[in-house]
Amino acid sequence: MLGEMYPTSHHSEARAGESSKIELAENLDILTRAQLDEMQQRNLARTVDALKGNPAVAACWPGALDVRVPRDLLKLPLFSPADLQASCPPASENLVLGDGRSGLVLRSSGTSGRRKMIYHSWEFSRRVSALGARGVRSALRPHPRRIANFLYPGELNGAFTFAQEVTELLPAMSFPMGSSALASPETAELLRENRVDAVICSPSAGTGLLTGDATRELLRGVDSLLYIGEILGESRERQLADARPDLRVRSFSYSTSETGPVGYQCTYQSGSTHHLHEDVLVVEVVDTDAERIQPDGRVGEVVVTMLTDSGMPLLRYRIGDEGFIETRPCLCGSAARQLTLTGRVGMSMNVDSTTISRDLVMEQLATLGISDPADCQFQVTQHDPGFSIRLLVSERTPPSVTTEDAVAALHGAYHMGRVFTAPLYRGLTLERVDSSEFHHTARGKTPFFVNRTAG
Ligand SMILES: [Zn+2]
Structure with a gap:
């Protein structure tokens, strides 16, 4: 059916900016590698053709118009979120292909710096939904019939409507709950009465809903959890497997506001491993210091075209x-390559002008038996004057671990030592709490670092 939707050029003359010639496979997993490469190659040629219509694009990526094969992309400079901020509407019209008068405006939920605005054409937005639906069909066979959507709606966040459109395309019945329904005591009962069989949630919300004492039994009929927004993490995965061994847990989509879906899971994949939607994108894993492609199996920064x-x-x-x-x-036999995510680039926080990275903190906490970042949250509270640190650890942390242990372990890291001796440092406390008591953002994310103001 999707094969009939694309290309959309025949009947869209009257609809501005919608004469796309990009091809989309109905089922990526049945293509041979050669077929997949050919399709990617044709879509790359169409992309370069379209770039020729906007000379300003060449200013963003010198040499872009000479790209013939995916390998040629290596000659182009990397494009960062800061570049995006400068070249995309409303700041500039540099990054618009075709008629930019209609479309979908989103804002990325970046945790640092200025928020990035993203302008998608309606045609691009429809392809995003089609890719999402294709991914869920691959992840869950048979696919769910009644899906509750608990994502955060509105405020220029695209995930909620994405889930709605994917549900429509599956096709399945949608229950648009929104993230605020998670707090309602009636929600689990409502899902049970309506025989909802799948939920789309952030990992933290989904785990809370399906393993929580008050809701677990009511939600026995839910056999699939589709999560999006952050990595599930080993400890949540274990928690779900313990409470609900029958549950199918899959990534809803590895997707960003800027790019749309990048990866999807098949029935054999779990955790942070995804197949790549390689008919409509090119993914490179690069060593950004040396600007070289990493050999398969080696960790690097993910770069997407x-x-x-x-x-x-x-x-x-x-x-x-x-x-x-x-x-x-x-x-599963799919020829689409698999990407395993290991974390966010440069996940760090500035504490009293010292930069602390999550990896550094975790490396030290590992000596205390705390190995999953999802099991802790590093909260810095600003007082007037001074700052203090609360290290929250989940109920899965060995009860014997004390504040003194944590301070001693963290002291081992040079930068943390500098924080502990800063004149404005007031102390660190380790608190063992239920992970639901961690700070969660309104969009359902559980940041590792949290900055708070006392009061
Ligand atoms: Zn697979």
């Missing part, structure tokens, strides 16, 4: 994740 002939082109975009390409083919 979206193949599109409308909306906002993105070539070699640094989406902010780190990961590696799997060296072995997937058991």
Whole structure:
């Protein structure tokens, strides 16, 4: 059916900016590698053709118009979120292909710096939904019939409507709950009465809903959890497996506001491993210091080129994740390569002008038996004057671990030592709490670092 939707050029003359020639496979997993490469190649040629219509694009990526094969992309500079901010509407019209008068405006939920605005054409937005639906069909066979959507709606956040459109395309029945319904005591009962069989949630909300004492039994009928927004994490995965061994847990989509879906899971994949939507994008894993492609199996920064002939082109975009390409083919037989995410690039926080990275903190906490970042939250509270640190650890942390242990372990890291001796430092406390008591953002994310003001 999707094969009939694309290309959309025949009947869209009257609809501005919608004469896309980008092809989309109905089922990526049945293509041979050669067929997949050919399709990617054709879509790349269409993208370069479209770039020729906007000379300003060449200013963003010198040499872009000479790209013939995916390998040629290596000659182009990397494009960062800061570049996006400068070249995309409303600041500039540089990054618009075709008629930019209609479309979808989103804002990325970046945790640092200025928020990035993203302008997608309606055609691009429809392809985003089609890719999402294709991914869920691959992840859950048979696919769910009644899906509750608990994502955060509105405020220029695209995930909620994305989930709605994917549900429509599956096709399945949608229950648009929104993130605020998670707090309602009636929600689980409502899902049970209506025989809802799948929920789309952030990992923290989904885990809370399906393993919580008050809701677990009521939600026995839910056999699938589709999560999006952050990595599930080993400890949540274990928690779900313990409470609900029958539950199908899959990534809803590895997706960003800027790029749309980058990866999807098949029935053999779990955790942070995804197949790549390689007919409509090119993914590179690069060593950003040396600007070289990493060999398969080696961790590097994930860089994505979206193949599109409308909306906002993105070539070699640094989406902010780190990961590696799997060296072995997937058991499902798909020729689409697999990317395993390992974390966010440069996940760090500035504490009293000292930069602390999550990896550094975790490395030290590992000596205390705390190995999953999802099991802790590093909260810095600003007082007037001074600052203090609360290290929250989940109920899965060994009860014997004390504040003194944490301070001693963290002292081992040079930068933390500097924080502990800063004149404004007031102390660190370790608190063992239920992970639901961690600070969660309104969009359902559980940041590792949290900055708070006392009061
Ligand atoms: Zn697979």
